[in-house]
Amino acid sequence: MNTNFLSLTLELFVGFFALLVMTKVLGKNQITQLTPFDFISALVLGELVGNAIYDKDIGLHYVLYAVVVWGTLIYVIEMITQKLRGSRPLLEGTPTLVISKGRIQYDALRKNKLDLDQLLHLLRDKGVFSIREVEYGVLETNGAINVLRKHPYEMPINRDLQMAPKSVEFPVLLILDGEIIPEGLVKLDKETAWLKNELFHLGIPGPSDVLYAEWLEGEGLEIQTY
Structure with missing residues (x-):
């Protein structure tokens, strides 16, 4: 087998098991991408191994060293957020x-x-x-x-209450970010004047004052202003 293929095979095996070990050490959050930081960390780990495979000027041992150092930094951050609750808003963000x-x-x-x-x-x-x-x-x-x-x-569902079947309607979006959605009016077979008139009756000067508005058959308009 060509020497280049042997070298590539060796690098793939080493890179694969290096990422496998790091994933086991760092935990499942590197897979589920719990936070943007976890997502970026996972990308960087993959990029480091990719560099080892395709960049002939970078020795595999240097990349393995970089993977270990990067993984150690991530591990330290994870330990800090687990032990120090006050660090979580800064490092992980808040809901x-x-x-x-x-x-x-x-x-x-x-x-x-x-x-x-x-x-x-x-x-x-x-x-x-x-x-x-x-x-x-x-x-x-x-x-x-x-x-x-x-x-x-909320629960319970209608089946639990043995309620008679009823058709379900899809809400039609009419205004978003202060702008009228023409497609919504077309679905309702209504004109812009109708919508403005509805807003006027509700004491709303015009669409530009509306953050969100939708129409649901049987329930009418749902309007939220800025």
Whole structure:
């Protein structure tokens, strides 16, 4: 077998087991990527091994040394956050309340560089398709969101109560970040004038004052201002 292939095979084996050992030592958070720091750390570890494989000017022993030093630093940080609770907000971040008592916390979204489209996407990941279902929403340090539903939308499920089947409607987004969503009006077969008139009756001057608005068949408008 060609010497280059033997060298590459050796580097792959060593790199594979080096990452395996580091993963075992550092724990599962390097796989689940609990925080942005964990995510970046995992990327750097992989990059260090990749450099050993493809950069012939860097000896494998130097890269193994770098992996050990980097892994040691990560391990020390993990020990600090486990032992010293006060260090966690600085090193891992803190959960943020982005929905409180059914209201979107706009300042909290801006602080975390999260827009409404991203918020809605995260809610759908949790099986929530309407803001009106949420009493509290917490943005976790890993970027996911956990929700506490309002009482009418909490368990038990309808089947447990032996309720008659009822059709489920999908909420139609009408206003986002102060801008009217034309596609929403098309779905409802409504004009912009209708929406502005609805806002006027609710004492809202116009769409620019609305952070979020949706329509749900049978329940009407859900509107949240800035």
